[in-house]
Amino acid sequence: MALINAETGKTYKVKEINTRDEEMNSFLFRLGCYAGEPITLISKKKKSCIVAIKDGRYNLDELLSEAIQVC
Amino acid sequence: MRIAFAGNPNSGKTTMYNALTGRSEKVGNWGGVTVGSKEFKIKDEYTGGRDVSAVDLPGAYSMSPFTPEEGITSEYVRTTNPDVIVNIVDATNLSRSLFFTTQLLELGIPVVVALNKSDINEKEGTSIDVDKLSAKLGCNVFETTSTEGKGLSDVISKAISLSGSSQKPPFVQADIDLKDKAAVDAEDRKRYVFVNEIVAAVESRRTLSSETRGTDKLDAVLTNPISGILLFAAVMWFVFWTSQTWLGPMVADLIVGWIEQFQEWTAGLLENSPPILSALLADGIVGGVGAVVGFLPLVMVMYFLIALLEDCGYMARVSAVMDPIFKRVGLSGKSLIPVVIGTGCGIPAIMACRTIRDERERRATSMLATFIPCGAKIPVIALFAGAFFSGAGWVSTLSYFFGLLLIFLGALLIKYITGYRYRKSFFIIELPKWKVPSQKFAFNSMLERAKEYIIKAATIILICNTAVQVMQSFDWHFNVVEEGAESSSILATIASPFAILLIPLGFGVWQLAAAAITGFIAKENVVGTLAVVYGLTAFIDVEELELTGGANNVAMAMGLTSVTALAYLFFNLYTPPCFAAIGAMNSEMKSRAWLWGAIGLQLGTGYSVAFLIYQFGTLFTEGHLGRAFIPGLIAVGCMAVAVIVIGRKTRAHFDDMYELHRRDGKENAAA
Known part of the structure; x- marks a missing residue:
């Protein structure tokens, strides 16, 4: 499912990332956000969410959190 | 090595x-x-x-x-x-x-x-x-x-x-x-x-990073679109109010007293020298530079508070909360950081735009960031708030929030001109760990900026003031200008043609035009030049203002109503910042077209805002439109037409580009 629909406070595994933007994909990769890696949804709002990737916290907008598929 | x-x-x-x-x-x-x-x-x-x-x-x-x-x-x-x-x-x-x-x-x-x-x-x-x-x-x-x-x-x-x-x-x-x-x-x-x-x-690790921390709750509140924006507005209001209405002016009163004493002391020393020399030194240099330095405490308090904000980790949260709004007008959440830095100085603000990935968003931000009044504009705001609005705090707050509004409107205009199409603009920002802001760091950062401010006052401002004083004292034949014949001075003859353009804005006199022009060299010059051309000092001596009650000598000398004063203030705030900032824009934008667009947009905005405030303000307060409404309307109308024409042109080009792609596609398909 898309990250935006995930449950707050739970840790998921990234299944697939498809932003249709190569540079964005590889940027996320460098932060440690790529298929097989854990990602935790810390909190979410209508248009954005906060996630924990590795040991950092990030705020993502709606578009990005829709492009990240987790399981 | x-x-x-x-x-x-x-x-x-x-x-x-x-x-x-x-x-x-x-x-x-x-x-x-x-x-x-x-x-x-x-x-x-x-x-x-x-x-x-x-x-x-x-x-x-x-x-x-x-x-x-x-x-x-x-x-x-x-x-x-x-x-x-x-x-x-x-x-x-x-x-x-x-x-x-x-x-x-x-x-x-x-x-x-x-x-x-x-x-x-x-x-x-x-x-x-x-x-x-x-x-x-x-x-x-x-x-x-x-x-x-x-x-x-x-x-x-x-x-x-x-x-x-x-x-x-x-x-x-x-x-x-x-x-x-x-x-x-x-x-x-x-x-x-x-x-x-x-x-x-x-x-x-004792605790995993994925576990919820206490600060996550705080982040949730700060990045919530309603509470987050209200809190941001409250924080910024507090910063402006403290620096420009409460603590700043309190300290400034002390300093102004010292400057006055110094001015009297120099005047005393010059008692037996020729009057022109005493006017140049005591009124021109000490008075003009002193008028600028008098506002230093306001600027320092502001820098201190902004440094605390930058140090604690709040900036990333505000970027995140502002992103949806900024995105709607064609900017990015990251545009917020240059805007906040811009309250200090426009040049680092324009450079900070580099963190924005999309070129159009980056250029648009660097073009708009300086609508937020910078530290050099604080003296101008404080002068007008003190002289015409009895030091009312709303003047400074309004200046900032109106600047923010202009950023949004300007962004919409750029979006219109550049023919921005819906494009995926992703936003991701790291939320750094919160930390207790270091007071020592903020204090040092404040001193550093204060030093820069004083150096600027002692160099650029001093030179400009001296030049203004000389140009005001002599006519083109280098004869001393007689009292009553001030309009024959070099300064008056240079500034007068510009003053004509300013008549529809309600302040078409050469003194005000001269101050606005020197403002392009450095905005503090507006205050310095006004001090020199009107022979005024100690602009923010609040006690004196109270003694003279409202209709004080500063306002009297400048002969402006509250409406024209506000129009003049806003004209100075929202026209192009200064040559140094324009230089920074030039090197960040890397495009002549965008640079001229930026200068045009800023001049047009300053002119239109002043025009609307003066004309409608006069209509509201006095029941009739201001002077030269029709010529002003024509000028503003021409600007609007220019925007439409440029917009049409760029968007036609844009459509061509798209069409080309489509044609290519067809050809490829046919092949």
Whole structure:
């Protein structure tokens, strides 16, 4: 499912990332956000969410959190 | 010998650089504060007297750049061959940082790793086995705390001893075709697997980062679209109110007293000298510069508070909360950071736009960021608030929030002109850990800016004031201008043609035109020039204003109503900032068309805003339109037509581009 629909406070595994933007994909990769890696949804709002990737916290907008598929 | 500082954003490179060199480059608790490289000699106490310089670089997550400022780092490291690289690693985020570290180790330049923010790890119960990490990476690793200067001498002495040597990289990218995306991706994955193994072996954590912390609740409130924006407005209001209505003017009153005494003292010394000399020195230089310096406390309080905000970690949260709104007008959440920095000075604000990835968003932000009044505009605001609105706090608050409104409207206009189509604009920002803002740091940052302000007053402002005073005292035949014949002075004859253009705005007199023009050199000049041309000083002497009650001598001398005063103030606030800022825009935009567009937009905005305030303000207060409404309307109308024409042109071009693609597509399909 898309990250935006995930449950707050739970840790998921990234299944697939498809932003249709190569540079964005590889940027996320460098932060440690790529298929097989854990990602935790810390909190979410209508248009954005906060996630924990590795040991950092990030705020993502709606578009990005829709492009990240987790399981 | 040169030591380059490289590492992830917000790992503390500039803090370390400042500690080592004694400089005071801008630091802040968010990623992307440093947007250009800086070089300075390291203090002798660290180098033992050898000539070693440190190079501070923007933060980067890897050697392949994502935003323009990241590109500066990878290019510097690749092309200028520093003698040693100090890789600053954020010890609280080892798992992400080592990716870049392993890349740096491959370059063949000796690397020393500084495991920074060790104090935070200690507090959080995270421990890193330094010896093991050093063995696994095959390079020297030291624990450091830049904010306290801990561990820095170890890092530097090791770095110096390593110059000329090399190390064996722990991970070497296989010999692959770098154009083959799949192969590069596979190698990068292997690199991350390698990094993950190291981290698992050397790091032990008491609490996992994925666990919810107390500050997550705070973040949820601050990034909530309703509470977050209300809180941001409240915080900014508090900053403006404290610096410009409450604490700032309180301190300023003291200083103004001293300046007056100094002015009287110089006038006393000059008693027996020719009146022209005494006028030049006592009124022109001391009075004009003094009028500017008198506002320094307001500026200092403001800088102190903004430094606290920048240091605690709030900026990233505000960016996040503002993103949806900024996106709607065609900007990005990251546009917020230049806007906040712009309350201090427009030049670093324009440079801060480099962290914005999209070119159009970046150019639009650098064009609009200066609508937020900068520190140099504070004296202008305070002068008008004091003289015409009996020091009312709403004038300054209105100036800032109106500036913000103009940014939104300007962004919409740019969106219209450039024919912005719906395009995916992703937003991601790291939320750094909160920290208690350091008062010492804020205090130093305030002193640093105060020093710059005084230097500026003693150089540019002083020269301009002297020039204005001379040009006002003499006519074109270098005869002293007689009293009553002021309009024959050099200054008056130069400024008069411009004044005609300002008649529809309600302030078409040469004195005000001259002040506005000198304002383009530096905005403080508006105050200095007004002081000189009207022979006024001590603009913000609140007590005196109270004595004369409302209709005070400053307002009387300038002969403006409250409406025209507000129009004049806003004209000065929202026209192009100063030549230095225009220069910064030029180098960031890298496009003549955008630069002229920016200047045109700012001139047009300042003119239109002043026109509307004067005409409708007069209609509202006096029941009739102001002077020269029709010519003004024609001028504003011409600007509107220009916008439409330019917009049509660019968008037609834009459609052509799209059509070309489509045609290409068809041809390809046919082929």
